[in-house]
Amino acid sequence: MPGEIFVLRNAGNTCTHAEGSMVGSLEFCTGKLGSRLVMVLGHTKCGAIVGATQTYLAMKDKAEKGSPGSALEGLLTDLAGVAEKAATKLGKDATVEQIAAYAVKVNVFQTMDFLLKFSQPLRDAVSSGKVDLQGGIYDLETGKVEFLGRSPQHGALLASSKSSLPPSMDLALGSAFVRTPQDPPMAPEAALKLMKEGNERFAHGNTLAGKFDGQMRKALATIGQAPHTAIVGCADSRVPLELVFDVLPGDVFVMRNAGNTVTQARGSVVGSLEFCTAALKTRLVLVLGHSACGAIKGATATYLKGGAGGGPFKGALEGLLAGLSAVAETAHKELGSKASEKEIADHAVKVNVFNTINNLIKGSTDIRDKVKSGQVEIQGGIYDLDSGRVQWLGRSPEQGKLLSS
Numbered sequence: 001m002p003g004e005i006f007v008l009r010n011a012g013n014t015c016t017h018a019e020g021s022m023v024g025s026l027e028f029c030t031g032k033l034g035s036r037l038v039m040v041l042g043h044t045k046c047g048a049i050v051g052a053t054q055t056y057l058a059m060k061d062k063a064e065k066g067s068p069g070s071a072l073e074g075l076l077t078d079l080a081g082v083a084e085k086a087a088t089k090l091g092k093d094a095t096v097e098q099i100a101a102y103a104v105k106v107n108v109f110q111t112m113d114f115l116l117k118f119s120q121p122l123r124d125a126v127s128s129g130k131v132d133l134q135g136g137i138y139d140l141e142t143g144k145v146e147f148l149g150r151s152p153q154h155g156a157l158l159a160s161s162k163s164s165l166p167p168s169m170d171l172a173l174g175s176a177f178v179r180t181p182q183d184p185p186m187a188p189e190a191a192l193k194l195m196k197e198g199n200e201r202f203a204h205g206n207t208l209a210g211k212f213d214g215q216m217r218k219a220l221a222t223i224g225q226a227p228h229t230a231i232v233g234c235a236d237s238r239v240p241l242e243l244v245f246d247v248l249p250g251d252v253f254v255m256r257n258a259g260n261t262v263t264q265a266r267g268s269v270v271g272s273l274e275f276c277t278a279a280l281k282t283r284l285v286l287v288l289g290h291s292a293c294g295a296i297k298g299a300t301a302t303y304l305k306g307g308a309g310g311g312p313f314k315g316a317l318e319g320l321l322a323g324l325s326a327v328a329e330t331a332h333k334e335l336g337s338k339a340s341e342k343e344i345a346d347h348a349v350k351v352n353v354f355n356t357i358n359n360l361i362k363g364s365t366d367i368r369d370k371v372k373s374g375q376v377e378i379q380g381g382i383y384d385l386d387s388g389r390v391q392w393l394g395r396s397p398e399q400g401k402l403l404s405s
């Protein structure tokens with residue numbers, strides 16, 4: 001009847017984060033509501049487990065003796081680990097169906113063990129006998145539950161001290177994790193969050209990305225790349241993008257030129273971005289300018305001397321500076337006639353970021369369609385050479401107008 005059971009559900013009846021909603025909800029239920037029995041219930045033919053088993057077996061074939069969980073995030077990481085345990089237990093002659101069926105049981109115990117390992121309130125309640133933790137498997141065909149009792153690890157886990165770091169958090173710290181096409185494309189909001197966190201670590205000098213080993217290199221080489229963010233940045237040697245965002249190989253797809261600019265709709269920057277957002281399924285594009293940009297300074301000086309005109313240009317550099325001097329002109333107009341050369345150049349950095357975003361939307365039907373449908377998000381930013389921090393600018397103010405025109 002309603003009111004009798006407090007039910008927590010997710011794909012694969014798993015727990016992946018000690019601070020996640022499953023653990024928190026259970027602590028609430030056993031603490032505040034006083035429930036005394038916690039039942040972890042798997043079921044036969046569980047799609048999440050079958051999927052994770054197939055993923056695990058496919059990875060095992062490709063990466064030989066590679067660690068199967070290393071390229072999978074969150075839920076799938078844990079479930080692939082379960083499939084691995086089941087496969088190891090059953091031996092090499094086991095079929096996918098046999099492994100997946102046994103993995104359902106392994107997974108029930110793993111979820112129970114997770115709760116005993118990582119939740120202090122639950123450990124206390126179970127130790128004192130106030131709460132009991134039991135497992136079961138529901139059979140889709142017969143409708144019967146096979147009651148499994150306590151986890152075989154129950155006693156040992158309660159006797160040992162609480163572990164502080166669940167495997168998923170270990171991965172979040174970058175210990176053995178590279179992105180590959182086996183990861184789903186990352187939502188722009190999630191990618192932006194990673195970029196912001198990475199930049200904070202860089203600015204604080206607490207970087208993590210140095211830990212890149214042969215195993216990770218092998219995963220990228222054999223499985224491929226699936227970068228979560230594409231960056232259009234400046235060629236300036238003081239703005240090394242992978243370092244600034246504390247990312248690993250495989251994380252970001254980077255295009256750089258002097259002044260992080262797009263001057264040709266048919267040029268290599270636009271073409272590379274079309275490739276990245278289509279073939280590699282990257283969903284976040286970041287256009288990153290930086291303070292004290294030499295290309296912008298040069299273009300501002302050129303503009304103030306009377307402009308570069310419309311060509312013909314003596315060399316490619318003149319063409320580049322001419323494109324940027326239009327940016328300086330806009331910056332000058334926005335600031336008013338009293339602005340100094342330095343003020344114009346500083347403001348032009350921001351104008352230029354938006355100008356590049358606008359040129360990407362205007363120059364490529366492909367990118368424009370993806371932005372319009374929400375598949376791709378283009379954000380701007382300015383890296384500060386002094387602080388090491390990125391000022392996040394959001395979308396171009398022109399985006400709405402450009403997409404509707």
Ligand SMILES: [Zn+2]
Pocket residue numbers: 234235236258259260290292293294295296
């Ligand atoms: Zn620059």
